Amino acid sequence: MKLAPLRVPLHRRLETLAVMQWWFTFLFIGLSSTLIFTYIFFFTSYYWISLLMLTWIIYDRKTPRRGGRRSDWLRRWRVWVYMKNFFPIELVKTEELDPKRNYLFGYHPHGIMAVGAFVSFGTEATGFSEKFPGMTSYLLTLSGWFNFPVVRDYFMMAGLCDVSKDSVDWLLGQSGPGNAVTIIVGGATESLEAHPHNYAVFLKHRKGFIKKALQHGAYLVPVYSFGETDIFEQVSNPEGSVLRTLQTKLTKWVGFAPPMFHGRGIFNYSVGFLPYRKPISTVVGKPIPVEKSPNPTQEEIDKVHLTYTESLVALFEDHKTNETGLQFKGLGLQFAPLNVPLERRLQTLAVIYFWTSFIFMGVFPSIMGIYLIFTDYYWVTLLAASWVYYDRKTPHQGGRRLSWLGVRSMIQWSYIKDFFPITLVKTADLDPKHNYLLAVHPHGIMSFGAVINFGSEATGFSELFPGITPSLLTLSGWFNIPLVREYLMMGGLCAVSKDSVDWLLGGHAGQGRAAVIVVGGASESLEAHPNNHVVYLHRRKGFVKRAIESGAYLVPCYSFGEAEIFKQMPNPQGSRLRDLQVRLTRLVGFAPPIFHGRGVFNYNFGLLPFRRAISTVIGKPMYVKKITNPSSEQVEKVHQEYMGHLRALFDANKTKYGVAGDQNLNFI
Known part of the structure; x- marks a missing residue:
């Protein structure tokens, strides 16, 4: 593996950061914005912000089809110049364009991410306005982008518009002369052909853009981006292969099929998701005069299409070159060996599955539901929303385990x-004739210990405690998301609400129930530093009150090692970072910690946890006398007693599980 040197010029670091920004925008900005606004709507008291944004999208829905809302200030950001220099990308002019006319640029090929199209026509980094004075560039992209909050406005500021009939008609027929409208003719489907040195374009049956040019008398301009298909490596998927067949079926079903690709990494030149540093030369060909025909016949369309095809081939032949990739020398991190037992590979894959589920499980169903609203399958979203509403009480009444499906016993756990x-x-022992409230500490970054011990049977909970049924309680918001809610409930997870705890412990579910609560909550993750044993408990008394009201025994649990599996950026109380995190917590309900672990191919840096042992110790049950309406003094008394039991559990076991004898458990 070729690794990136540690000492490189600053401008190269900035170029890499610029491409990382763009890569994140291209793949995740739509998901992220939707996730944030979905979270605000379902989980905070600021739901009105999401409603306001949705109202704005509906009110402003025609703007992306009427030239957008461009900003030359954004198009001239310095970040685009750094991105251009990363490859580098150049815009090659072969002919003048008359600003008294409108032009329709046919861009080829799409590549994996259409980098050349965006930098050349969505920014001023390659000098479009200087090369073609008097012309205004518009890059057309998928209509769906303009349904995402914030994203739509960001894209329109760059000069991007909706690739729809109405949009093309407006730009070429109603907004005056001097417009250069760029359409990536092959579309996202063409990305399946994006292999290095493979010059294939989807054009034979793509004639809609020809018809639009005829209807408005816009000159056609063939554009070819040499190098667009060389910046990523794609898994081989020839026509007729199993992979291509699957991708084709996905395309028919959801409208696109993402290619399986890789490029370079941040710290290496061999494997990752950033593009390789390969030059891209976007050549703008000679304009093809098109006579206006408001209602063109098929013969007229075919004739112009043939002329366009011949011009594109001529452009390609005149400018094609044999380009070679740049070679770099590297300096290494501590990389994982290639030859490791299959068992360890499967363990890593299982953790990747958990990590992606934890971070993105709620995102994709939400995105898919929103996407379907704008298709003929809108009824699926309506049906799912109706079911969530109808079944809204189930997560607060013990869930729906469906043990026969074996979700808790799946091999990945x-x-x-x-x-x-x-x-x-x-x-x-835990007596099945009683109910219990298991309080788990600490939360850590992702609560691996709580999920594996109480949300699955991987560590043998049912064998260790026969007759006891555990229910791990988690944020109520998860149960507002279709599919996710069913999956979680099948694993025994329930909503962490008063009604849920009352139902589990109050006799409605019978005896032998163990409600498991991670007491510190997500806020406690800000304290998750190696060798830092801090739990949020001083003001967390609600679980104690629930135990008293139901007469459930309190059981302290401590997961030694939970805070060791990630490294978090220092954020001591009073620091600027912690102040910002606290403000974010008050604003949106949580503040994600800034952390890292190991990578898939290295042991030093990435988002996977380190391989560090986690030992979850379940303490001795603490008897709690049932009081239907306990006073504050009674709650405080039991709370103090519980803190004593938890401290004793920590002190009795700390040296067994790698904690120094002089380390103390601190309560906040």
């Missing part, structure tokens, strides 16, 4: 357990 490894330590 065992692989995740063995990755660290995770163990469940029993110190006392």
Whole structure:
């Protein structure tokens, strides 16, 4: 593996950062904005912000089809110049364009991410306005982008518009002369042909843009981006292969099929998702005069299409070159060996599955539901929303385990357990004739210990505690998301609400129930630093009150190692970072910690957890006398007693699980 040197010029670092920004925008900005506004709507008291944004999108829905809302200031950002220089990208002019006319640029090929099209026609980094004075560039993209909040306005400021009939008609027929409208003719489907040195374009049956040019008398301009298909490597998918067949079916179903590709990494030149530094030369060909025909016949369309095809071939032949990739020398990180047992590979894959589920599980169903609203399958979203509403009480009434499906016993949970490894330590029996409230500490970054021990059977909970049924309680918002809610409930997860705890512990579900609560909540993740044993408990008394009201025994649980599996950026109390995180918490309900772990191919940096042991010790049950309406003094008394039991559990077990004898458990 070729690794990036540590000492490189600053401008190269800035170029890489610019491409990272663009890569994130291209792949995740739509998901991120939707996730944020979905979260604000369902989980905070600021739901009106999401409603306001949705109202704005509906009110402003025609703007992307009427030239957008461009900003030369954004198009001239310095970041686009750094991005241009990364490859580098150049815009090659072969003929003048008359600003008294309108032009329709046919851009080829799409490549994986259409980098050349965006930099050349969505920014001023390559000098479009200087090369073609008097011309205004518009790059047309998928209509769906303009349904995403914030994203739509960002794209329109760059001069991007909706690639629709109405949009093309407006730009070429109603907004005056001097417009250069760029359409990536092959569309996203053409990305499946994006292999290095493979010069294939989808054009034979693409004639809609020809018809538009005829209707408005816009001159056609062939454009070819040499190098567009060389900046990524794609898994081989020839016509007729199983992969291509699957991709074709996906395209018919959801409108696109993402190619399986890779490029370089941030710290290496061999594997990652950033593009390779290969030059891209976008050549703008000679304009093809088109006589206006408001209602062109098929013969007229075919004739112009043939002329366009011949011009594109001539452009390609005149400018094609044999380009070679740049070679770089590197300096290494600590990389994972290639020859490791299959078992360890499966463990890593299982943790990747968990990580992506944890971060993106709620995103994709939400995105898909929103996407379907704008298709003929809108009824699927309406049906799902109706079911969520109809079934809204189930997560607060014990969920829907469906044990026969075996979700809690799926093999990936065992692989995740063995990755660290995770163990469940029993110190006392739990009588099935009683109900229990298990309080788990600390939260850590992702609560691996809680999920594996109580949300699955990987560590043998049911064998260690026969007759006890655990229910891990998590944020109520998860149960507002279609599909996700069913999957979580099948694993025994329920909503962490008063009604849920009352139902589980108050006799409605019978005896032998164990409601599991991660007491510190997501806010406690800000304290998740290695060798830092801090729990949020001083003001967390609601779980104690619930235990008193139901007479459920309190059981302290401590996961040794939970805070060791990631490294978090220092954020001590009073620091600027912590102040910002606290403000974010108050604003949106949570503040994600800034952390890192290991990578898939290295042991130093990435978003996977380190392989550090997690030992979850379940303490001795603490008897709680049932009081239907406990006073504050009674709650405080039991709370103090519980803190004593938790501290004793920590002190009795800390040296067994790698904690120094002089380390203390601190309560906040």
